[in-house]
Amino acid sequence: MAHPLLSPEGGATHLLLGNEAIVRGALEAGIQVVTCYPGTPSSEVPDTFYRLAPNAKYKFEYSANEKVALEVGGGASLSGAMTLTTMKHVGVNVAADPLLTLSYTGTPGGMMLLSADDPGCHSSQNEQDNRYYGRLAGLPVFEPSSAQEAKDMARDGLLLSQKHESPLLLRTTTRVNHLRGPVEFGPMPAPGKPEGFTRNPAKRVPIPAFARPMHERLLKRIAALREEAEKSPYNKIHGTGAIGIAASGISRAYLADAIMETGLAGKFKVMELGFSHPLPENMALDFMKSVDKLIVIEELEPILENDLRVLAQKNGLNLTIEGKGLLPPNGEFTVTMVANVLRAQVGEETFACDSCIPAELPQRPPNLCAGCPHRATYFAARKVFGDDAIYSSDIGCYTLGLLPPLSMADFLVCMGSSISAGCGASLANDKPVVAFIGDSTFFHSGLTGLASAVFNNHDVLLVILDNHTTAMTGHQPHPGVEMTIHGANEHRLDIARACEGLGVEHIRQVNPLNQKKTTAALEELKEMSGVRVLIAREPCPLHTRRVYKKTAPMVAYVADSCTGRAECLDKLACPAFYKEGDKAAVNPILCSGCMLCLQVCTHIKSKKRGR
Amino acid sequence: MSDIKPIRIMLTGVGGQGTLTATTLLAKTVLAEGLPVTSGEIHGMAQRGGVVESTVLIGCKSPKIGLGEADVLLGFEPLETMRAMPYLRKGGLVLSSTEFLPPLSVAMGKQENPSLETVKEVVAQCTDKSFYLPCQTLGLEAGAVQAGNLALLGALTATDAVPVSLQTLAETIKSNLPAKIVDVNIKALELGVRSLENT
Numbered sequence: 001m002a003h004p005l006l007s008p009e010g011g012a013t014h015l016l017l018g019n020e021a022i023v024r025g026a027l028e029a030g031i032q033v034v035t036c037y038p039g040t041p042s043s044e045v046p047d048t049f050y051r052l053a054p055n056a057k058y059k060f061e062y063s064a065n066e067k068v069a070l071e072v073g074g075g076a077s078l079s080g081a082m083t084l085t086t087m088k089h090v091g092v093n094v095a096a097d098p099l100l101t102l103s104y105t106g107t108p109g110g111m112m113l114l115s116a117d118d119p120g121c122h123s124s125q126n127e128q129d130n131r132y133y134g135r136l137a138g139l140p141v142f143e144p145s146s147a148q149e150a151k152d153m154a155r156d157g158l159l160l161s162q163k164h165e166s167p168l169l170l171r172t173t174t175r176v177n178h179l180r181g182p183v184e185f186g187p188m189p190a191p192g193k194p195e196g197f198t199r200n201p202a203k204r205v206p207i208p209a210f211a212r213p214m215h216e217r218l219l220k221r222i223a224a225l226r227e228e229a230e231k232s233p234y235n236k237i238h239g240t241g242a243i244g245i246a247a248s249g250i251s252r253a254y255l256a257d258a259i260m261e262t263g264l265a266g267k268f269k270v271m272e273l274g275f276s277h278p279l280p281e282n283m284a285l286d287f288m289k290s291v292d293k294l295i296v297i298e299e300l301e302p303i304l305e306n307d308l309r310v311l312a313q314k315n316g317l318n319l320t321i322e323g324k325g326l327l328p329p330n331g332e333f334t335v336t337m338v339a340n341v342l343r344a345q346v347g348e349e350t351f352a353c354d355s356c357i358p359a360e361l362p363q364r365p366p367n368l369c370a371g372c373p374h375r376a377t378y379f380a381a382r383k384v385f386g387d388d389a390i391y392s393s394d395i396g397c398y399t400l401g402l403l404p405p406l407s408m409a410d411f412l413v414c415m416g417s418s419i420s421a422g423c424g425a426s427l428a429n430d431k432p433v434v435a436f437i438g439d440s441t442f443f444h445s446g447l448t449g450l451a452s453a454v455f456n457n458h459d460v461l462l463v464i465l466d467n468h469t470t471a472m473t474g475h476q477p478h479p480g481v482e483m484t485i486h487g488a489n490e491h492r493l494d495i496a497r498a499c500e501g502l503g504v505e506h507i508r509q510v511n512p513l514n515q516k517k518t519t520a521a522l523e524e525l526k527e528m529s530g531v532r533v534l535i536a537r538e539p540c541p542l543h544t545r546r547v548y549k550k551t552a553p554m555v556a557y558v559a560d561s562c563t564g565r566a567e568c569l570d571k572l573a574c575p576a577f578y579k580e581g582d583k584a585a586v587n588p589i590l591c592s593g594c595m596l597c598l599q600v601c602t603h604i605k606s607k608k609r610g611r
Numbered sequence: 612m613s614d615i616k617p618i619r620i621m622l623t624g625v626g627g628q629g630t631l632t633a634t635t636l637l638a639k640t641v642l643a644e645g646l647p648v649t650s651g652e653i654h655g656m657a658q659r660g661g662v663v664e665s666t667v668l669i670g671c672k673s674p675k676i677g678l679g680e681a682d683v684l685l686g687f688e689p690l691e692t693m694r695a696m697p698y699l700r701k702g703g704l705v706l707s708s709t710e711f712l713p714p715l716s717v718a719m720g721k722q723e724n725p726s727l728e729t730v731k732e733v734v735a736q737c738t739d740k741s742f743y744l745p746c747q748t749l750g751l752e753a754g755a756v757q758a759g760n761l762a763l764l765g766a767l768t769a770t771d772a773v774p775v776s777l778q779t780l781a782e783t784i785k786s787n788l789p790a791k792i793v794d795v796n797i798k799a800l801e802l803g804v805r806s807l808e809n810t
Contacts, residue, residue: 015639015648122653146649146672179674180638180650253649253672260617260671334677353679355697356737361690362722364625364714366661569719575660578713579720 003052010187018176019044021147021183022114023052025154026084030191032109033076034060035069037444038473039088040123041177042116046086047474054486057191062476065415065444066091070098070113077107077167078204080195082158086114089130090414094445096133102167103137104214105204106221109194110162112154113139114170116177119299120332123174125395125414127330129300134169134277138218140225141169141277142234143249147181149274153234155186160228166221169277173299175250175332226278234274237287241268243345244291246284248273248304251297251333258339267346279307288317295341296323299333366400370576371552371592373538374398374465376512378408379572379596381434381463384522389432392422394446396438397472397540398465405571408436416445423449423458432526434461439495440470440478447502453531454503461525461532466495467540475543482539483547499533512536515599541592552593554606558584562603572597615647615670618773619680622665623695624687624760625712633687633760634665637767640775640783641669649674660715662691669773683772685763687746688712693730696737704772705734706763708746742766742807749802755792758799765803777804 004014005024016024022045026034036046046062053060059076063069066087073085087095092115099113115133118124134141142157144150154170161168202210229235239259245268247255252272259265271287273280288294288308296305305323312321326341327333340350368375378401381389393399393409394417402409413421422435437446442464453460468483470476477484479493499507506528508521518536525532544550556576558568564582568574574597576590586597588609597604620637624630631652638650651674652665666676676698684699686692686707699705709727716722725733727743734741744766750759761784768777777800784796 013642015635015642015650174653175651175674178652180635180648180652181674182642182648250673253674256672257617332675334675334680335671335673336677336680351679353677353697354701355679355699356733357697358693358733359725361694362714362716362724364660364662364690366626367715369660566720573715573719575715575718578718 002055005048006052006056006188007185008188010185013182013184015180016147016151016183017044018144018147018150018172018179020048021151022154022170023048024183024185025151026112026158028155028186028188029158030082030189031058031084031158032081032191032194033073033083034058034086035063035073035083036086037063037066037069037091038470038476039091039116040473041118041174042086042088042114043473043476044177045114047476051485062478064479066095067098070095070102073111074098074102074107076194077109077111078105079197080109082110082162082191083107084112084114084158087116088124089115089117089128090124090126092130092133094415099133099167100137101206103139103218104206104211106165107161107167108165110158111167112157112161112170113167114172117171117173119173125412127300129303130169130171131277131303132301134171135303137167138222139167139169139277140228140275141171143171143274143276144176145250145252145274147179147183149234150176151183153274164221164225166225171249173250222278226280229275229278229280230283232275232280235272235280235283237269237271237283239265239269241266242292243267244269244271244287244294245297246271246273246287246294246304246308247297248276249299251299251338254333254335254338255297257335258342261335261339262342262348264342264346268342273304276304279311281311284308284311285315288312288319292319294319294321295326295345296321297327297333297338297341298323301329365403367403367573367575368397368400369541369592370574370590371541371594372397373467373512373536373540373594374401375406375572375574376515376538376594376596377463377465377518377536378406380512380515380518380522382406382408384519384526385432385434389434390425390429392418392425392433392435394418394437394441396441398436398438401436405573415441416449419446419449419453419460419462422460422462423453423456426459432461433459434463436463436465439464439466439468439480442495443479443493447498450499450504450531451502457530459529461534464495464533464535466535466537467543469540469543471540471543475540475546485547495535504531504533506530506532507535508533509535509537511538513538513594513596515596541594551609553609554593554595555588555591555609556586556593556595556597556604557588557607558586559603559605565601568597568601568604572600617668617670618682619671619676620667620683620685620773621676621681621695621698622667622685622687623691624663625691626660626663628663628687628712629757629760630663630687631665633764634667636780636783636787637667637764639787640780641667643779643783644775646670646774651675662694664695683767685767687760687763689727689730690714690724693725693733696733699737702738702740704770705738705741706766707734707741707743708759708763709743710745710747742810744803744806749806750799753799753802754795758795761796761799762803762806765800766807769804769807
């Protein structure tokens, strides 16, 4: 049976994840090319396209990083293909260079950039507000608040982008990407073939002489898009009160529930902006003139608030505007927070949360899985370097090595920074620097840093944690993988050869589950200077189970001779272990059979699984 | 949408327990009842043994539940039930599993879990409406430990807290889960209902 998302018919209603709704919307627009680099909370968009790809007509790729993804997408759109490129918010920093020029060259096939922002830092290193990129690059910005809107805006955003030959920013936040709601499908026409490339260097090659008129065209385009925002069904005014509220994105959902909760519908007039940039100035001006006071409700930065303040000042409006003074510029909102703002405006008592707060409880932080090869690499590296080295970390599951007892992350900046920031640390320290990077991150942005490290003869040991997949974000393929859900990777890049090609002279390759060889290789590399690379190769056990369809035949158990020394518990922190009385024990269901623990203690033995 | 009394259901459990599958089944059941539904989840770390919190909201637009906003708390693990208590509004309903999945620090003997009695005391300070089920045991009795989550959903339909019937939930299971595990899960539902009725 064909997947419901690929149904050509409209009319049916399905409960969809926000990210699945975006996929359906793009399909309804006739999407032809999809590119991405995965990252929470955006990943289910490309992962769904990837899973459906064998039965669908679009072209799909996991690119090596976000810049590459946007450039591949840009090239496709310049050649007339309707294109979607997806990434998480910090990925747009990586892709900012092509983004700011694609807005000059234009994107004739239509091009939508999904930026999945993460207020609350559920799975990110910062809370940056990518609506600023819409302003910086001069792009139209859509901000959905429900699954239905995610679908409709993905479709209409692509069509609008095509009409104006402008990239469009579909800006979501974690709550929108990961909500589920009913979505009524529209029809899905066949995508047809891209129009193909039309030569016009004056419009597509931004040398200074051409870039200046391109900028003029961009300014005209922004004016035209402002007209579109004025009449967009995603921008609407409702309610009758004397106090105005302007809201965008998911805050519109919090606001709707807060109005229902407080029963204050008659007191407030609401302007909802789903098509939030360029600001529909006439609409906003009329709205501000019709109220005595304006409250702006938006998560993160005061972007809409500042736009409205400027507009009011320019037009000499004498009305009070409040926003970030009432609600914070960090973290997520809740319905109660918004409801309390409404209550305070009409002089009602605010709601103080009186729910019970339990005493401090044992925490449950995420942990490296049982059998994770990163644990083995870290265990060996700690044995060889102890607290004497500086550990430069990177982004992936292995960042979890930060937690004790492994404690193998001293600093982290961004994707690929382990190598380059590690080089910097070596300039200012006498201690050895050990940098850790995953295989996907290495292809994402480690290669350039490594080339620079070799050229500048830095003194750094790089450990590449090659678990054959992009584990953290949901096991997406990257250039170095052997296997994918659709079969073998026929164009696999070999990491050791890549390092060799970049001029690294000292390269060792080990299976980290072999502690003796791993420790020996680290000892050897420790005595050398310059750029050295250890590649620790062993697939992620989850990936092994899912894609290689393999389970290790043996599991570990603790023999009765256990002395209760507990080195296994204290130093490995493997979730398959537990303490039973004075002794250690292994849960055979959780044990993946990696046999690292057998190399740590002689009282740990192996037996056939299931015995 | 406005004439439906909003109901906010918070679900909490441990990564790998199937909390998100249960959440999606409940959301689909609400939709099958013809009610407006929004559901939310925070994952990413879910597979690595962390806490998994999710929501099902009836008659609301927001997918999020803030502190003191939940009408119902479904705890698939008692330590997580206790941790999530700040989300429950005073007097809300709690349905919780009684069977602990100790976090690493407890398993390693570095910290101690609260006792089930302590969990119940904390819950009782906030509400007098609570029910406890041995979910994993019920799941095993039905035929698979993971089906224990469905026992908790079954028990929920036996309360008057949500306008969702056992029959619609069973239909949703039939049309959404692989055929070979449908019977086990339906049996778990029934065990959950019976367990609640016997309390």
